[in-house]
Amino acid sequence: MSGNGQRRWGWHRLRTTWAERILDGIAVGEGDLVLDLGSGTGALTLPLAARGARVIAVELHAGRARSLRHAVAGQDRVQVVEGDLLETPLPRRPFRVVANPPYAVAAALVRRLTGRDSALRRADLVVPRWMANRYAAAPPRGFTAEVGAHVPAAAFDPPPRADSAVLVLRRTRAPQRRQGQRGRQGQRGRRGRRAAPMRR
Numbered sequence: 001m002s003g004n005g006q007r008r009w010g011w012h013r014l015r016t017t018w019a020e021r022i023l024d025g026i027a028v029g030e031g032d033l034v035l036d037l038g039s040g041t042g043a044l045t046l047p048l049a050a051r052g053a054r055v056i057a058v059e060l061h062a063g064r065a066r067s068l069r070h071a072v073a074g075q076d077r078v079q080v081v082e083g084d085l086l087e088t089p090l091p092r093r094p095f096r097v098v099a100n101p102p103y104a105v106a107a108a109l110v111r112r113l114t115g116r117d118s119a120l121r122r123a124d125l126v127v128p129r130w131m132a133n134r135y136a137a138a139p140p141r142g143f144t145a146e147v148g149a150h151v152p153a154a155a156f157d158p159p160p161r162a163d164s165a166v167l168v169l170r171r172t173r174a175p176q177r178r179q180g181q182r183g184r185q186g187q188r189g190r191r192g193r194r195a196a197p198m199r200r
């Protein structure tokens with residue numbers, strides 16, 4: 001489990017219209033392998049699947065994972081994993097991420113996704129606007145970073161204090177060969193700079 005044990009389960013769900021609007025802007029293709037990390041009850045997972053993506057949804061909250069599993073019952077292109085997005089093994093083959101993750105672990109998530117062992121091709125992450133600006137000014141090594149769609153506080157229920165934006169990360173060079181990924185991944189993702197505390 002990530003964090004210090006004092007987990008707070010409050011959340012800011014994306015409103016359906018905003019989830020659709022974000023997806024309209026990022027061209028997810030039929031058959032793309034897409035991870036929705038911190039999927040909640042599926043604000044992004046469900047429209048991603050409806051657009052033909054193969055989705056792996058990762059959610060730590062047991063009730064939300066159960067609810068999403070129920071919502072996608074019978075859809076074989078969606079897999080729901082109840083687990084920690086900083087520890088669940090990443091796919092070995094190239095993948096995309098489309099997610100509205102918890103802001104408290106967004107920086108750690110970016111480090112993990114752009115780390116040596118990751119086969120991430122592209123990520124579209126809803127993050128605080130200031131954070132998207134910061135990555136755009138200094139992209140992670142091997143990636144470009146740009147600020148995509150503006151996502152106002154009103155796009156969420158309940159609305160957070162500050163506006164958000166879609167951070168778009170695109171790989172600029174081929175991923176490194178991955179060996180023995182499973183055992184080491186959680187540790188690797190946690191090394192490096194300490195995440196600045198972030199709250200919505």
Ligand SMILES: C[S@@+](CC[C@H](N)C(=O)[O-])C[C@H]1O[C@@H](n2cnc3c(N)ncnc32)[C@H](O)[C@@H]1O
Pocket residue numbers: 002009011012013014037038039040041042043044058059060061064083084085086099100101102103105
């Ligand atoms: C901001 S909410 C977004 C939910 C959904 N994606 C949406 O847009 O409505 C973040 C979600 O991440 C989940 N979460 C928090 N910490 C997590 C972790 N370490 N691993 C996986 N999910 C986590 C929360 O339970 C919550 O459902």
